[in-house]
Amino acid sequence: MQNYYHTFHIPVMGTGHSVDTPIRVAPFGITSVISLVDDILLENIKKHYCDMYSMQYRRIPRNAKDGRAKRITAYLDTVGKIVQIKMENIKKQPFFKENDKTKYFELLPDKSRLKIEYNKLLEMKAGLKRNVLAKDLTNRMRPGSIDVNIMVKLDRIYHDNILPISDEFSDAKTALRGYANSSLESAIVFSAGINQRLFDYMTRFKDFYRNKTGKIKKKIILKVSDFRSALIQGKFLAKKGLEVYEFRIESGLNCGGHTFASNGILLPSLLKEVKEKRDGLTAKFLPLIQKYYKKMGWEYPEKGLSARPVITVQGGIGVHGEDRRLREQFGMDLTGWASPFLLVPETTCVDAPTRELLKQAGKKDLYLSDVSPLEIPFNNIHKCGSEIWTKKKVAEGKPGSPCAKGFLVSNTEFTKQPICLASKQYQKMKLEEINNMEISAKEKERLIQKVVEKTCLCDHLGNGALIALGIANEKNSPQSICPGPNIAWYNRLYSLREMVNHIYGRGRSLVPSKRPHMFAVEIVMYVDYFEKLVTHNAYTQIEIKRLREFKDNLEQGMDICLDIARMKPYRGENLASIAPCVEEQRKRLRFMYASFKKNNIITITQKHKDKDNTPAMMAL
Numbered sequence: 001m002q003n004y005y006h007t008f009h010i011p012v013m014g015t016g017h018s019v020d021t022p023i024r025v026a027p028f029g030i031t032s033v034i035s036l037v038d039d040i041l042l043e044n045i046k047k048h049y050c051d052m053y054s055m056q057y058r059r060i061p062r063n064a065k066d067g068r069a070k071r072i073t074a075y076l077d078t079v080g081k082i083v084q085i086k087m088e089n090i091k092k093q094p095f096f097k098e099n100d101k102t103k104y105f106e107l108l109p110d111k112s113r114l115k116i117e118y119n120k121l122l123e124m125k126a127g128l129k130r131n132v133l134a135k136d137l138t139n140r141m142r143p144g145s146i147d148v149n150i151m152v153k154l155d156r157i158y159h160d161n162i163l164p165i166s167d168e169f170s171d172a173k174t175a176l177r178g179y180a181n182s183s184l185e186s187a188i189v190f191s192a193g194i195n196q197r198l199f200d201y202m203t204r205f206k207d208f209y210r211n212k213t214g215k216i217k218k219k220i221i222l223k224v225s226d227f228r229s230a231l232i233q234g235k236f237l238a239k240k241g242l243e244v245y246e247f248r249i250e251s252g253l254n255c256g257g258h259t260f261a262s263n264g265i266l267l268p269s270l271l272k273e274v275k276e277k278r279d280g281l282t283a284k285f286l287p288l289i290q291k292y293y294k295k296m297g298w299e300y301p302e303k304g305l306s307a308r309p310v311i312t313v314q315g316g317i318g319v320h321g322e323d324r325r326l327r328e329q330f331g332m333d334l335t336g337w338a339s340p341f342l343l344v345p346e347t348t349c350v351d352a353p354t355r356e357l358l359k360q361a362g363k364k365d366l367y368l369s370d371v372s373p374l375e376i377p378f379n380n381i382h383k384c385g386s387e388i389w390t391k392k393k394v395a396e397g398k399p400g401s402p403c404a405k406g407f408l409v410s411n412t413e414f415t416k417q418p419i420c421l422a423s424k425q426y427q428k429m430k431l432e433e434i435n436n437m438e439i440s441a442k443e444k445e446r447l448i449q450k451v452v453e454k455t456c457l458c459d460h461l462g463n464g465a466l467i468a469l470g471i472a473n474e475k476n477s478p479q480s481i482c483p484g485p486n487i488a489w490y491n492r493l494y495s496l497r498e499m500v501n502h503i504y505g506r507g508r509s510l511v512p513s514k515r516p517h518m519f520a521v522e523i524v525m526y527v528d529y530f531e532k533l534v535t536h537n538a539y540t541q542i543e544i545k546r547l548r549e550f551k552d553n554l555e556q557g558m559d560i561c562l563d564i565a566r567m568k569p570y571r572g573e574n575l576a577s578i579a580p581c582v583e584e585q586r587k588r589l590r591f592m593y594a595s596f597k598k599n600n601i602i603t604i605t606q607k608h609k610d611k612d613n614t615p616a617m618m619a620l
Contacts, residue, residue, distance in 0.1 A: 004142060005029050005112050007327065008503055010347065011248075011314050011336040012149040012189065013256060014482055015458075016465030017348050019045055022079055022146040024347055025496065027086040028104050031144040032347075033189055034079070036175040037154060037407055039068045041462040042075035048469050053082055066169070072178025079146055080184050087143045095121065095134050104141060107500045114140060145186045147221070150175050151258075152195035153374075156409055156418065171407065172198045180205040180218065187219040187245060192260065194233050203240050210243075214303025219245035225252040225262045227273045231284070234309075238285040241292030244309050247281075248336070249274065251315030253525040254518065256339050256484040259368065259377045261529055264550035266557030267315065267522055268564060271330040274311060278331070282308045312336060316518040318486050320505030321573025325564070337503060339484040340510075346496040351467035354479050355493065357384060363488045368525070371455045371480075373408040373421040377529075378457075379482050386460040389478035394452045399431065400424030401456035408458055422454040455480065485525070489515045509572045517574045519561050520581035526554055527585045527592075534596045551593050558582045 010025065010032035012018050019041065021032040036042075043060060050057035055078065060071045093101035108115035118137055124130040155172035167173070172195055179188055180202075190198075202208050207218040220237065222244050224230040234244045249270060252261040262270070286305070293300040313326050314336025326332045341347045342358055350358075361381055369380035371390075380387075393399055403409070403423040410418050414429045421427075434447045460480035466472035467479065489511040494502075502510045530550055537543045565578035 005108050005114055006031070006144070007109055008323070008335045008337050009033070009144075009147075009312070010341055011338045012191075013338050013342065013348060014461040014464075014480075015041055016462035017342060017350055017481065019462070019465050020049070020079070020349050020469075021341075021347055022144065023049065023082050023086070026083045026144040026146055027090055027100070028107055028496070029142060029144050030107075030500075031147060033147040033149050034076075035149050035151075036072055036179065037151060037171075038405065038458065038462050039071040039075075039175075039178070040405060041465070043071045044466060044471055045469070046071075046075045046078050048471055049078060049082060053085065055081070066174070066177075068169075068171070068174040069178040069181065072175055073181045076146070076148065076179060076182040076184050080182070083143050083146060087141070091138050091141055095137075103497065105137075107497065109504050110506070146184055147187045147189060148179050148184075149189040149191060150179075150198075151192040152190050152198055153192045154407055155195060155198065156406065167197065168201075170197075173201050176201060177205075180207060185217050187221045189221040189223055189248060190233075191223040192258065194229075194236065196236065199237055199240065199242070202237075202242060208242055209298075210301050210304050212299075212301065214301035216243065216245065221246040221248050223248040223250055225250055225260050226265055226270060227277065230274075231281070234281060234285050235288065238288035239292065241289050241296065241298075243285070243289055243304070243307070246310040246312060247274075249311065249313045249332075250336075251518075251522055253368070253377075253529060254316035254484060254486075254522040255314065256379050257482040258372060258374065259379060261377070261526070262553075263546065264526060264530070264553030264557070266519070266526060266554065266561065267313070268330075268519055268560045269553070269557040271313065271326070271332070272560060275331050278311055279308070310334065314338065316484055316486050316521055318489060318511055318515060318518060319509060319572040319574075320503060321570030322518050323503060324505075324570040325573060328570075329564075329567075337499075339487045340490050340494075340499060340502075342481070342483055342487065343490050343492070344494050344496055344499050347499070349465040349468050350481065351464045351474065351479055353474065354384065354464050354481050357381060358481070358483060358487055359491055359493065361483075361488055363485065366483065366485045366488055368528070369453075370450065371453055372457060373454050374410065375421065379484055381481060381483060384481055385463070385474075385478040386455050386457075386480035389460075390453070390455045398424075399452040400427035401459070403456070403458075405458040420456075420458075421451075422456045427451055427454070485521060486518070505571055513572070513574065515574060516577040516581065519564065520574075520577045523554075523558060523561065523581055523585050526557075527589050530554065530589060531592055534592050537596075547593070547596065551589060554589060555586070558586055 006029055010021055012033040012035050015035045015038040018032055019034055022034065025032055047057050060067055060074060064070060090100045090104060093099045105115060105118040121130060121133050121137060150172055152172055155170045157167060157170045176198060208220065210216050220242060222230065222233050224247055230247050237244060251267045253259050290300050310333045312334040313332045317323055317335055317337055323335050326335055342350055343355065365382045367380055368377045371380060372378040401422050401424065403420050409420045411421055411426060412418050419426050430451050431448060434444060457480055460478050463472060463477035464479040464481060467474050467477055501507050533547060561578050562582055565575050569575040
């Protein structure tokens with residue numbers, strides 16, 4: 001269901017850190033997202049909560065037929081039942097007492113009609129009218145949505161990394177099937193690109209389509225980092241009669257977890273384009289959707305004719321003023337707040353040592369790393385349990401991790417079946433190859449470091465939750481966590497009430513006024529990323545074109561940011577940080593681009609002797 005009352009949601013955070021967040025916050029009307037990557041983790045968490053709530057636990061073995069899908073279904077149904085139990089218990093509580101029912105209403109945004117009527121209730125004298133209003137408010141209390149997330153690129157078709165299996169049992173399809181077969185009425189978030197086979201598979205499940213009353217039981221959310229992607233994916237789904245309920249826009253770099261950098265398109269540029277073109281989305285999709293319904297012999301409900309996709313944004317939001325900027329200037333319907341909630345024990349499942357690490361983290365402790373076996377940049381923090389464990393194994397001469405789950409297998413460099421870049425098997429073979437190369441000691445060390453820094457995210461991203469719930473021992477369970485850089489400005493543990501009040505601008509801000517604007521932070525991250533692209537480019541025609549477009553897009557985005565900087569700031573919004581940031585980073589960007597065009601011409605010419613590369617040289 002839609003998050004009717006709150007104007008924010010809590011996005012997915014790793015495989016484990018938001019694994020039970022709906023149990024914690026949905027009874028207070030707040031929507032959050034569970035990752036469906038690790039079904040083994042979900043099974044362990046399910047047992048924990050079944051024991052806690054005296055619910056019958058039935059273990060689904062790893063080798064059970066369609067076990068992955070069944071484990072996911074069982075976990076989601078368990079979460080749904082617990083949320084329902086907690087919600088009903090809260091509803092039964094009386095008004096005018098310090099309890100969770102009072103907390104439910106006090107957390108609501110002040111402009112919410114439900115909150116306004118609740119405040120009216122508090123001013124009323126005892127009597128029939130007050131009783132009638134109290135009953136009405138109670139009936140209108142709704143839990144937050146229990147949404148789920150699938151990284152569509154994680155779609156192996158091997159069981160235990162050995163035997164090829166039917167495409168129907170690939171990781172992404174089984175995760176989708178597990179959600180589709182659950183009793184949840186919520187939404188599924190597709191992230192990390194497009195998977196046509198997966199989207200084709202969705203047509204088998206009627207819950208993704210409108211019923212006769214026009215209702216969609218299981219809604220589709222697409223996480224996108226550029227408008228073109230939203231349009232392409234939306235059209236692909238529309239041709240199958242599938243409607244995108246929400247486009248979830250995320251900064252390509254200023255976010256937690258894996259990052260998917262756009263081609264230099266800053267968030268303000270993207271939001272501006274979406275605002276100008278959003279009404280056209282429905283016009284482009286609706287005829288295709290209706291055509292599919294007609295082909296299937298279904299009647300398209302009239303209710304769908306007036307529907308339009310919800311547009312939300314997330315990535316680096318840190319103060320109420322930024323939240324208002326996104327919703328009021330750019331017309332976003334909702335916002336997503338993730339990393340700050342890692343310091344809210346009521347909300348996320350994080351072990352105590354890692355929370356302490358987050359509390360102490362400064363800007364230098366947070367970095368865009370290369371530790372992911374997917375070879376996708378991954379926001380990380382120094383001195384986490386995973387980093388310490390990985391370095392220790394390297395120092396002991398035993399690099400690599402046992403590949404117990406295999407969700408991130410992708411490499412076939414040395415094997416017929418895909419294996420993981422973080423596995424002992426891969427790293428042993430790759431290091432032997434590097435050691436036999438006739439290259440300089442410096443280059444050899446660079447290549448070795450690139451191999452051994454890869455870490456087992458399958459296990460490590462879920463270990464923190466297992467430790468926090470007392471299921472695993474910290475000593476034997478290295479913890480990984482993936483906060484966005486925004487976490488540097490939060491330095492203690494917070495209550496749910498404190499964080500929600502901070503989001504809504506109620507009371508004193510939780511971060512200092514000197515915190516740079518989220519748009520300024522994103523600019524620096526993209527210029528840093530441009531520097532990496534320049535440093536590691538091979539001067540091919542494609543790369544040269546990309547770098548030129550990247551630089552031009554960044555420049556255009558900076559101009560938009562300067563326009564915003566001249567506007568009146570919302571409360572707590574540090575617009576003054578934008579202009580000096582643009583000035584500094586523009587100089588840096590132009591200097592790098594000029595150097596890129598001028599330096600090492602002789603070396604490049606020698607490297608690209610073949611005729612195909614002559615146009616690339618001319619493009620410089």
